[in-house]
Amino acid sequence: MMEVTRILARYLVGSRRTDIPAPVRHEAARALLNGVGCAVGSSRHETVESALAALRDFSGPPQAAVLGRSERLDILHAALINGISTHVLDYDDTHARAVHPSAPVLPALLAFAEWRKTSGADLVHAFVLGVEAECRIGLSVFPEHYERGWHITGTAGVFGAAAAAGKLLGLNEQQMTWALGIAATQSAGLREMFGSMCKSLHPGRAAQNGLTAALLASKNFTSSERAIEAPCGFAHVLSTKFDPAVITDGLGEHFELSSNMYKPYACGLVVHAAIDGCIQLRTEHRLAPEAVERMELTVCPIVLELTAKPEPQTGLEGKFSVYHAAAAAIVYGAAGEPQFSDACVRDERVVGLRRRIGITPDKSLRKTEAKILVRLKNGVTHSKHVEHALGTLQRPMSDADLEVKFRALTDGIINAQRTDELIRLCWSVDTLPDAGAIARCTAPALN
Amino acid sequence: MMEVTRILARYLVGSRRTDIPAPVRHEAARALLNGVGCAVGSSRHETVESALAALRDFSGPPQAAVLGRSERLDILHAALINGISTHVLDYDDTHARAVHPSAPVLPALLAFAEWRKTSGADLVHAFVLGVEAECRIGLSVFPEHYERGWHITGTAGVFGAAAAAGKLLGLNEQQMTWALGIAATQSAGLREMFGSMCKSLHPGRAAQNGLTAALLASKNFTSSERAIEAPCGFAHVLSTKFDPAVITDGLGEHFELSSNMYKPYACGLVVHAAIDGCIQLRTEHRLAPEAVERMELTVCPIVLELTAKPEPQTGLEGKFSVYHAAAAAIVYGAAGEPQFSDACVRDERVVGLRRRIGITPDKSLRKTEAKILVRLKNGVTHSKHVEHALGTLQRPMSDADLEVKFRALTDGIINAQRTDELIRLCWSVDTLPDAGAIARCTAPALN
Numbered sequence: 001m002m003e004v005t006r007i008l009a010r011y012l013v014g015s016r017r018t019d020i021p022a023p024v025r026h027e028a029a030r031a032l033l034n035g036v037g038c039a040v041g042s043s044r045h046e047t048v049e050s051a052l053a054a055l056r057d058f059s060g061p062p063q064a065a066v067l068g069r070s071e072r073l074d075i076l077h078a079a080l081i082n083g084i085s086t087h088v089l090d091y092d093d094t095h096a097r098a099v100h101p102s103a104p105v106l107p108a109l110l111a112f113a114e115w116r117k118t119s120g121a122d123l124v125h126a127f128v129l130g131v132e133a134e135c136r137i138g139l140s141v142f143p144e145h146y147e148r149g150w151h152i153t154g155t156a157g158v159f160g161a162a163a164a165a166g167k168l169l170g171l172n173e174q175q176m177t178w179a180l181g182i183a184a185t186q187s188a189g190l191r192e193m194f195g196s197m198c199k200s201l202h203p204g205r206a207a208q209n210g211l212t213a214a215l216l217a218s219k220n221f222t223s224s225e226r227a228i229e230a231p232c233g234f235a236h237v238l239s240t241k242f243d244p245a246v247i248t249d250g251l252g253e254h255f256e257l258s259s260n261m262y263k264p265y266a267c268g269l270v271v272h273a274a275i276d277g278c279i280q281l282r283t284e285h286r287l288a289p290e291a292v293e294r295m296e297l298t299v300c301p302i303v304l305e306l307t308a309k310p311e312p313q314t315g316l317e318g319k320f321s322v323y324h325a326a327a328a329a330i331v332y333g334a335a336g337e338p339q340f341s342d343a344c345v346r347d348e349r350v351v352g353l354r355r356r357i358g359i360t361p362d363k364s365l366r367k368t369e370a371k372i373l374v375r376l377k378n379g380v381t382h383s384k385h386v387e388h389a390l391g392t393l394q395r396p397m398s399d400a401d402l403e404v405k406f407r408a409l410t411d412g413i414i415n416a417q418r419t420d421e422l423i424r425l426c427w428s429v430d431t432l433p434d435a436g437a438i439a440r441c442t443a444p445a446l447n
Numbered sequence: 448m449m450e451v452t453r454i455l456a457r458y459l460v461g462s463r464r465t466d467i468p469a470p471v472r473h474e475a476a477r478a479l480l481n482g483v484g485c486a487v488g489s490s491r492h493e494t495v496e497s498a499l500a501a502l503r504d505f506s507g508p509p510q511a512a513v514l515g516r517s518e519r520l521d522i523l524h525a526a527l528i529n530g531i532s533t534h535v536l537d538y539d540d541t542h543a544r545a546v547h548p549s550a551p552v553l554p555a556l557l558a559f560a561e562w563r564k565t566s567g568a569d570l571v572h573a574f575v576l577g578v579e580a581e582c583r584i585g586l587s588v589f590p591e592h593y594e595r596g597w598h599i600t601g602t603a604g605v606f607g608a609a610a611a612a613g614k615l616l617g618l619n620e621q622q623m624t625w626a627l628g629i630a631a632t633q634s635a636g637l638r639e640m641f642g643s644m645c646k647s648l649h650p651g652r653a654a655q656n657g658l659t660a661a662l663l664a665s666k667n668f669t670s671s672e673r674a675i676e677a678p679c680g681f682a683h684v685l686s687t688k689f690d691p692a693v694i695t696d697g698l699g700e701h702f703e704l705s706s707n708m709y710k711p712y713a714c715g716l717v718v719h720a721a722i723d724g725c726i727q728l729r730t731e732h733r734l735a736p737e738a739v740e741r742m743e744l745t746v747c748p749i750v751l752e753l754t755a756k757p758e759p760q761t762g763l764e765g766k767f768s769v770y771h772a773a774a775a776a777i778v779y780g781a782a783g784e785p786q787f788s789d790a791c792v793r794d795e796r797v798v799g800l801r802r803r804i805g806i807t808p809d810k811s812l813r814k815t816e817a818k819i820l821v822r823l824k825n826g827v828t829h830s831k832h833v834e835h836a837l838g839t840l841q842r843p844m845s846d847a848d849l850e851v852k853f854r855a856l857t858d859g860i861i862n863a864q865r866t867d868e869l870i871r872l873c874w875s876v877d878t879l880p881d882a883g884a885i886a887r888c889t890a891p892a893l894n
Contacts, residue, residue: 047668054666055659058507058521074505149684154632185601185645186652188635190671192679198632198670201663205633212502216648219501221494223645224637232639237596 004140004244005228008133009176011251012163017125024255025430028124031093031131032438033402033426034262035102036067036110038092040442041337041409042085043068047197051084051204064111065439068413075111078439079161079211082107083204087153088197089337090319091266091409096259096393098146099138103203104157105130105164108211112168113435120432122168128257130164133180135256137228140246141239146191150238154189154202161210162217169218181223182213184234262397264390264405265335267319270303273370273389274322278329281374281384289331289353291376297326298371301361308359318345326372327354336408368392399427415445451587451691452675455580456623458698459610464572471702472877475571478540478578479885480849480873481709482549483514483557485539487889488784488856489532490515494644498531498651511558512886515860522558525886526608526658529554530651534600535644536784537766538713538856543706543840545593546585550650551604552577552611555658559615560882567879569615575704577611580627582703584675587693588686593638597685601636601649608657609664616665628670629660631681709844711837711852712782714766717750720817720836721769725776728821728831736778736800738823744773745818748808755806765792773819774801783855815839846874862892 042048043066052071060074067082086092087103095101109123109130138145138156146152162183166176186209189202217223228234228247235242265275274297281287299322309321318324318340327350328339344350365371368389374382388394390401397405403423410419418441425438432438489495490513499518507521514529533539534550542548556570556577585592585603593599609630613623633656636649664670675681675694682689712722721744728734746769756768765771765787774797775786791797812818815836821829835841837848844852850870857866869888876882 050666050668051663054662054668055523058510058523060505060507060521063505074507076502076505149679181640181643182645182648185637185640185648186635188633190632190674190679190681190684192671192674192677192681192684193628193632196628196669196671198629198668201629201632201668215501216498219497221497221501221645221648222643224639224643227637227639230639232596232637234637234639237637237639 003226003229004247005180005226006173006177007248009180010173012129012133012167013171013173013176015125015129015252017121019252020125020128020255024128024257025124027257027260028127029427029429030262030399030402031102031127031257031260032106032429033406033423034093035086035106036422036426036438036442037406037409038089039082039085039107040068040413041091042088043413045085045088047088047200048081048085050197051081064114065443067110067439067442068444070443075115076208076211078111079107079207080204082110083207084200087203088200089266090268091263094261094263094269095135095256096261097139098142098152099135099156100153100203101131101135101160101257101260103153104134104206104210105160107207108161108165109168110439112165112211114439116168118168118435120429120435123435124430126164126167128255129167130160131257132255133163134160136247140243141235141241144241145239148239149191151189151191151193151199151202154206155187155238157203157206158183158187158210158213161207162213165211165214166217169214171214171217175217175220177225178221178223179214179217181225181227182216182221183210184227185223186213187234187238259393261391261393262402264397264401266337266340267325267335268306270300270367271307271322271325272391273368273386274299274303274326274372275329275335276389277370277372277384277386278326279333281372281382282330282333285382287330287374289327289349291378292330292353292356292374293377294375295326295357296360296373297322297357298360298362298365300365300367300369301363302367304359304361312345315341315345322359323354323357324350326357413444414442418445450673450676451694452627452673453620453624454695455698456627457620459576459580459614460618460620460623462572462576462699464568466699467572467575467702471575471704472571474704474707475574476874476876477709477846477849478549478574478704478707479553479876480853480870481540482533482553483869483873483885483889484853484856485536486529486532486554487515487860488538489535490860492532492535494535494647495528495532497644498528511561512890514557514886514889515891517890522562523655523658525558526555526654527651529557530654531647534650535647536713537715538710541708541710541716542582542703543708544586545589545599546582546603547600547650548578548582548607548704548707550600551581551653551657552607554654555608555612556615557886559612559658561886563615565615565882567876567882570882571877573611573614575702576614577607578704579702580610581607583694587690588682588688591688592686595686596638598636598638598640598646598649601653602634602685604650604653605630605634605657605660608654609660612658612661613664616661618661618664622664622667624672625668625670626661626664628672628674629663629668630657631674632670633660634681634685706840708838708840709849711844711848713784713787714772714782715753717747717814718754718769718772719838720815720833721746721750721773721819722776722782723836724817724819724831724833725773726780728819728829729777729780732829734777734821736774736796738825739777739800739803739821740824741822742773742804743807743820744769744804745807745809745812747812747814747816748810749814751806751808759792762788762792769806770801770804771797773804860891861889865892
């Protein structure tokens, strides 16, 4: 059996900043902007409030920011809380095949950078490597691992946080091997938790536990040296499939971060093509919902399997209703958190329109594809074929799109000046002398 | 499917102190004495030193003692470090069928009792319930879960710590159900880590994570309500076997703590019968090693599978050499940590004797059974048949035996006066107004 744990550790330790191509470094800045926006935007979420209420009495020194709040916690607790807030809206980034890459890795690094001075270039480097480790390890056991019931963002994420933090700690090969092992033996998170607060606890714990793994390894806390590939190791215990070549092939040649996607809409990916098409039609034809007699959507069958709720009653249920999402997109030209509020799902204009929507499943369509036909009361019809929804690799969100999303998320939490400054810090991360400035800048300004 | 998570939560919440029979309460005191002794005895172990060096900078307020040391940490870190130290020598208690019961549960409770005033009776009650939860959940998936590669002391232990801490926090049924769920989704620990520092990290993390689960649930942090039994829940994801009746049958009627065993010797269970017989022969016949020409041991085959090392070079290797253990038992009449030191393994008298020992496997013997034949140089022979080694349920260590073990462990770490006081506190735990006194008393006295 190939010693994949050691091969991966050797790569992580040996990688130099200059080995990371410029487009990959820019992708890290995009992930940073998106991740910080999600965390700030969720900083008052009840899941975050509950976790803070339970744990703040046990925090160590105020080493790192709770993103978007005035509280400061020790770096381990900050990583936990910020991992929760980055993921809790399910609005964070998604690797094209599996794993939400940023939520377990970024919070560990942002906290670290406030504790030990870290250049932006080093933070970017560590982030790229952390994402590489978590995605490759996750994909090496995918999809069987996920199908068995594991929430891969938690189970693989802990490796990413360990690798990234270990890089900033300057671990040697032996220590990095241990860090991956200490991560492996804390790998956890059940899909059974979907729909409860524990779903976002998974990346939070992954960030915290991965950071802990790297810290322990830096003090020569030992683990198995074959934690991923051994018969009683991660891959065989947590999956029925293991392809070690997925971890080792082309290390340093292609980067998993290049397959990262960002969500323009605050709901599951399968609804995005329909929303995208509705917003395009609204913009192109200045559609008013009252003018619409009937809408017909043709979508991949999985859209109806997951989001067929015709009459959602709460904002959360609205995320599982393609009817609501499409109607709200026509009415508001957007599908952010406000469109998935309790108020919006009860909005008369939205409710009226969603009852005039028909959905047809079509197996020939991809899950990020949709066809929309709008028949107006005046007899005119408009149609749109979205081949690839906005946010897919084929049609990525632009940097400007990401800024718009960031501003929508942080609106009302941090002021305009701080928002501008944060956007500037994220885009220029690669040249920042002190990456700790990013997390510090998310604190609401004193009035 | 029976709602076992909720049934267990309901039992834990409804149980009253007076529901626990006196012999079970006394067993809790025995486990307490044994567990505290192990933790104090290991308080300078390199594993503990490494973890403290890595994590002490992130600790919160000095709420709870690191057992046997002067440092005080927040209760979550104290639970972690004390979980490590309780288990690191593999000298802690063992349930007759699976799981080391105390290491994940006791450290969470001892830390809690220093944070919020807790009577000894309440601590005993919570401990009994925690052990009940972890053993029943562990046994419901045993042995397939263990055979798959999970270290059950970690994976089941987290439930025990959550249940015990949840009881002291006064969780209601809904919250206790969540606490078990939050525990389930943190359940982790790979057998691949055996032989590294991570083995004892498992009960440490279980103690810390279980305590965290209870604290989160107390602030209404939600989880699945069917975390143990659901298709993507603990049992089905982490095992191929699940017998829910093991969790629910006879709750409150029989107690798993009654099947708890304590190790008289600081090594794996399979060597105990041989050591026991050698010590008995030495005492009965005042054997001097120089008088022994040859020893023949007949043992269960598993003894040779696990501990056949003929020439160990280090103390740790000595634990995996039945030759060394038997020889040291003849020479020193004991098999504590000093007999598994590097020095003892190189001790000429021990080395000389162990080369005159022969071992015969015999499938008709239990693994806690051994036959010993000693042939002296003067032609006399002595023999001993140990049917059940000291420490088994059939021949438990007496309270006095546990005191002797405790004193050997704490010798040189805390002074005689503190040791006497600690023994008194443990035996009288059920009547202590403030159980926090136990952990505080383990701090080395100022000179």
